[in-house]
Amino acid sequence: MQFDQFLGKTAAAAATGQGQPLVQVTGLRVNARKDDGSPVEIVKDVSFNVARGEVLALIGESGSGKTTIALSLLGYARAGCHIAGGEIRIGQRQIDRMDEKALLAMRGHHVAYIAQSAAAAFNPARTLMDQVIESALQHRVMDRATATRKAVELFRALALPNPDQIGQRYPHQVSGGQLQRVMAAMALITDPELVILDEPTTALDVTTQIEVLRAFKNVVKELGTTAVYVSHDLAVVAQMADRIIVLRDGAVREIGQTGQVLHAPTDSYTQSLVAAASPAERMAQVREALPADTPAPAEAKAPLLRISGLIAGYGAPDRLGLPGVRILDDINLTIERGRTVGIIGESGSGKTTLARAVAGMIAPARGSIQLDGENLSPTLEGRSREQFRRVQIVFQNADTALNPAHSIGRILNRPLAFYHGLKGEAMRRRTAELLDLVRLPSSVIDRLPAELSGGQKQRVNLARALAAKPDLILCDEVTSALDTVVAAAILELLAELRRELQVSYMFISHDISTVRAICDDIVVLYAGRMVANRPREAMMAPPYHPYSHLLLSSVPAMQQGWLEQVGGAGQRALPPIGPVDASPDICAFLPRCALRVDGVCNVVPPRRRNMEHGGEILCHRSDSELQQAQAPLLPVEGVTI
Amino acid sequence: MKALNDSASGQAASPKVPATGRRRRHSTMAWIGMGIVGFWLLMAIIGPSIAPYDATAIVDTDVFSGMSRKFLLGSDYLGRDMVSRILFGTRATIGLALAATLMASITGTALALFAALSGGWRDALISRALDALISIPSKMFALMMVATFGSSMTLLVVTAAITYMPGAYRIARSLAVNVQAMEYVQAARARGEGVWYIMTVEMLPNMIRPVLADFGLRFVYVVLLLSGLSFLSLGVQPPDADWGSLVRENISGLGEGALAVIMPALAIASLTIGVNLLIDNLRGKRAAKE
Numbered sequence: 001m002q003f004d005q006f007l008g009k010t011a012a013a014a015a016t017g018q019g020q021p022l023v024q025v026t027g028l029r030v031n032a033r034k035d036d037g038s039p040v041e042i043v044k045d046v047s048f049n050v051a052r053g054e055v056l057a058l059i060g061e062s063g064s065g066k067t068t069i070a071l072s073l074l075g076y077a078r079a080g081c082h083i084a085g086g087e088i089r090i091g092q093r094q095i096d097r098m099d100e101k102a103l104l105a106m107r108g109h110h111v112a113y114i115a116q117s118a119a120a121a122f123n124p125a126r127t128l129m130d131q132v133i134e135s136a137l138q139h140r141v142m143d144r145a146t147a148t149r150k151a152v153e154l155f156r157a158l159a160l161p162n163p164d165q166i167g168q169r170y171p172h173q174v175s176g177g178q179l180q181r182v183m184a185a186m187a188l189i190t191d192p193e194l195v196i197l198d199e200p201t202t203a204l205d206v207t208t209q210i211e212v213l214r215a216f217k218n219v220v221k222e223l224g225t226t227a228v229y230v231s232h233d234l235a236v237v238a239q240m241a242d243r244i245i246v247l248r249d250g251a252v253r254e255i256g257q258t259g260q261v262l263h264a265p266t267d268s269y270t271q272s273l274v275a276a277a278s279p280a281e282r283m284a285q286v287r288e289a290l291p292a293d294t295p296a297p298a299e300a301k302a303p304l305l306r307i308s309g310l311i312a313g314y315g316a317p318d319r320l321g322l323p324g325v326r327i328l329d330d331i332n333l334t335i336e337r338g339r340t341v342g343i344i345g346e347s348g349s350g351k352t353t354l355a356r357a358v359a360g361m362i363a364p365a366r367g368s369i370q371l372d373g374e375n376l377s378p379t380l381e382g383r384s385r386e387q388f389r390r391v392q393i394v395f396q397n398a399d400t401a402l403n404p405a406h407s408i409g410r411i412l413n414r415p416l417a418f419y420h421g422l423k424g425e426a427m428r429r430r431t432a433e434l435l436d437l438v439r440l441p442s443s444v445i446d447r448l449p450a451e452l453s454g455g456q457k458q459r460v461n462l463a464r465a466l467a468a469k470p471d472l473i474l475c476d477e478v479t480s481a482l483d484t485v486v487a488a489a490i491l492e493l494l495a496e497l498r499r500e501l502q503v504s505y506m507f508i509s510h511d512i513s514t515v516r517a518i519c520d521d522i523v524v525l526y527a528g529r530m531v532a533n534r535p536r537e538a539m540m541a542p543p544y545h546p547y548s549h550l551l552l553s554s555v556p557a558m559q560q561g562w563l564e565q566v567g568g569a570g571q572r573a574l575p576p577i578g579p580v581d582a583s584p585d586i587c588a589f590l591p592r593c594a595l596r597v598d599g600v601c602n603v604v605p606p607r608r609r610n611m612e613h614g615g616e617i618l619c620h621r622s623d624s625e626l627q628q629a630q631a632p633l634l635p636v637e638g639v640t641i
Numbered sequence: 642m643k644a645l646n647d648s649a650s651g652q653a654a655s656p657k658v659p660a661t662g663r664r665r666r667h668s669t670m671a672w673i674g675m676g677i678v679g680f681w682l683l684m685a686i687i688g689p690s691i692a693p694y695d696a697t698a699i700v701d702t703d704v705f706s707g708m709s710r711k712f713l714l715g716s717d718y719l720g721r722d723m724v725s726r727i728l729f730g731t732r733a734t735i736g737l738a739l740a741a742t743l744m745a746s747i748t749g750t751a752l753a754l755f756a757a758l759s760g761g762w763r764d765a766l767i768s769r770a771l772d773a774l775i776s777i778p779s780k781m782f783a784l785m786m787v788a789t790f791g792s793s794m795t796l797l798v799v800t801a802a803i804t805y806m807p808g809a810y811r812i813a814r815s816l817a818v819n820v821q822a823m824e825y826v827q828a829a830r831a832r833g834e835g836v837w838y839i840m841t842v843e844m845l846p847n848m849i850r851p852v853l854a855d856f857g858l859r860f861v862y863v864v865l866l867l868s869g870l871s872f873l874s875l876g877v878q879p880p881d882a883d884w885g886s887l888v889r890e891n892i893s894g895l896g897e898g899a900l901a902v903i904m905p906a907l908a909i910a911s912l913t914i915g916v917n918l919l920i921d922n923l924r925g926k927r928a929a930k931e
Contacts, residue, residue, distance in 0.1 A: 401828055402825055404825075405847050464828070468832070
């Protein structure tokens with residue numbers, strides 16, 4: 001309340017007429033120029049209103065025009081695009097008729113923009129405070145002292161730590177989630193009539209995302225801000241928006257209240273979007289394609305892949321010959337034939353390093369990797385062609401994983417010739433088979449990767465790995481760069497291939513619902529250590545490792561009001577602890593752990609132990625203690641974790 | 642992605658092609674460059690057969706004569722026909738420079754690919770060794786070589802190649818390091834491919850355009866170096882002559898503004914400018930394509 005008065009908002013908001021919507025967009029069309037100069041319509045006749053104090057979400061896949069529409073509210077079109085028609089009115093301003101000077105005066109003052117990547121939006125050479133109050137000073141809204149005071153208030157409202165001092169820091173001195181919130185403060189400092197949020201949490205880890213979302217939500221509610229929220233993630237939008245516009249190919253497919261769009265979508269495209277985004281659906285679909293629980297072979301054969309005591313990293317080796325900076329520490333896991341092991345963890349937890357170590361691209365400092373009981377050489381040089389063939393890696397980004405200078409046919413032919421010595425008719429037949437397997441038309445053979453869509457490229461990427469007839473495929477975030485619907489199709493394909501070809505996967509992802517949908521065992525990495533390793537069934541109910549619990553409870557559910565109910569990070573004060581022992585083996589999650597015990601966790605390194613319901617965990621707490629502290633997660637339909 | 646495309650092609654088009662006009666494949670300046678280079682290449686091939694006189698024959702009674710119907714570009718200090726001298730010199734100038742540049746660029750690029758791909762101590766060794774080479778001033782190095790081994794066509798080519806190889810290496814290595822980090826190269830390594838395959842099939846096609854542009858630039862440097870050496874009478878030896886030595890032997894005519902010294906200098910300048918204009922075009926094409 002005090003905060004509102006400070007901002008002088010309450011009276012002003014009431015005085016302006018509530019009858020008319022703040023934003024009125026009618027018949028908006030945006031054109032772009034193609035390479036040959038011909039125009040192409042990327043936004044087609046879009047009309048919508050945003051009432052004062054309302055949060056409207058624009059949702060759609062990449063290329064649906066959602067960002068273009070949001071930018072047009074600033075009177076801006078990206079290079080090569082221009083606003084071709086329609087009316088945009090914000091308050092009294094007719095955006096489409098304003099000249100460049102008037103637009104400049106409006107941007108950052110009356111209409112503010114929060115970009116996806118805060119790290120790229122800040123100047124690394126200036127303090128945060130300088131940049132936050134810059135627009136207020138530039139538009140002469142207030143003097144420096146007032147602006148600074150107001151910025152601190154905003155920092156506090158956005159739940160930033162040390163609101164009084166954080167402004168003195170530089171962008172690299174705060175975390176990604178904090179930077180995103182500082183950016184929100186920057187946008188809100190001039191009391192804009194409209195705030196545009198362009199995928200503000202997409203680049204964040206899920207545990208950070210929840211903190212940022214909560215801060216945004218509180219501030220929007222407190223200030224009564226009108227906002228346009230651009231996102232591809234329905235679950236995130238469900239927390240933030242009052243109304244949703246579903247876009248596809250630059251046209252509106254559906255406009256409705258959030259609840260209606262989520263639970264009773266009328267448009268067929270929205271329905272498919274909702275279905276693809278709901279984990280329960282996705283899981284059921286994929287599960288159907290999976291073999292009915294392959295029983296582990298009775299004879300005690302060596303597992304397909306066994307990793308024991310793996311340590312990898314970089315930097316000058318220390319006295320013991322261990323790398324100065326350890327990316328992976330003491331990794332032990334096995335993958336049986338025909339099974340899928342999921343690796344989850346946030347960015348920087350060492351997921352990708354693990355895949356690369358198995359592929360031989362990063363030589364581990366310690367430990368062994370065995371394929372079928374046979375030691376794999378730590379480096380590429382020491383491996384045989386047969387070993388290369390049996391382990392294939394599929395990279396995250398199909399855009400860079402396929403050589404842009406080679407045709408699809410050439411890309412697929414190479415492993416066939418390299419591993420199997422195929423040529424001529426046999427090679428052509430096999431290539432056609434592979435394309436068929438990943439459901440691509442044979443016409444793509446002569447095309448270059450740049451001429452394919454993202455989903456198609458990922459299929460080629462997969463087909464290239466399959467061409468080797470591998471026993472193990474390392475999937476590194478294969479669905480992360482894809483739209484929900486496309487990602488769901490790729491997951492289904494993976495499950496189907498597994499049934500048909502009996503391949504095993506090491507499936508690396510930061511997305512828990514994806515991992516849970518297709519994996520038999522789940523390994524949770526935190527700061528390079530395996531904090532938990534459990535069969536999927538055991539992942540359904542507590543007890544969890546405290547980090548797993550945080551991770552699981554941070555995944556947004558596609559339900560309104562979830563954000564208010566859920567625990568997540570930063571909700572409870574952490575128990576105080578004494579000085580932390582300097583040993584590198586002390587639990588890495590200690591600084592964030594809600595269940596830490598003073599005198600134990602900060603002094604004694606945790607031991608790996610077996611849990612009652614199967615699996616391993618790296619924690620001092622006993623199963624029953626964990627179970628007690630971890631109330632079963634909110635029973636949300638579709639997200640039974 | 643869309644925005645990237647748009648801005649990239651927008652930038653490529655903006656300096657030379659007006660935004661309103663239809664986008665042409667090549668800009669006017671590039672066509673001029675192509676014309677000049679094409680002309681000189683043609684002259685290098687057919688020059689001696691269309692030359693009006695023998696290059697070594699003294700045909701004019703006067704020396705340093707001006708333009709006339711008989712001697713289009715006048716005559717030199719011995720009364721030899723300048724048109725014929727320049728036409729004969731074209732082959733030496735362009736041939737030597739081409740051979741030297743090819744050597745420099747191919748070795749440099751190959752070393753760069755290898756260094757970027759293997760990394761570690763191999764990369765460090767090659768890079769530092771070539772850095773050491775780059776620290777010797779090019780003219781000094783050339784003088785040293787000629788003083789030690791005496792001047793010959795082969796030696797000139799080798800000298801120019803050694804001088805400009807480190808530069809080509811530096812450019813190619815910085816490109817190769819970027820390409821090497823791409824996932825398709827990583828994928829090829831994880832597939833167990835050999836170094837040669839990765840270098841030539843996976844990496845080279847994705848860096849060939851900047852390397853070609855660098856090749857053009859390097860060609861110009863080599864022409865200038867060889868001309869410089871000839872000017873110091875350390876290059877091509879009489880009675881053969883490249884353009885540099887034509888300037889050198891006629892330098893006494895400079896005071897009276899003789900065509901014999903200006904024309905070969907102009908020839909060097911026009912080739913240099915032409916190649917540079919062409920290079921700009923190569924860059925533009927690459928940007929437009931991406």
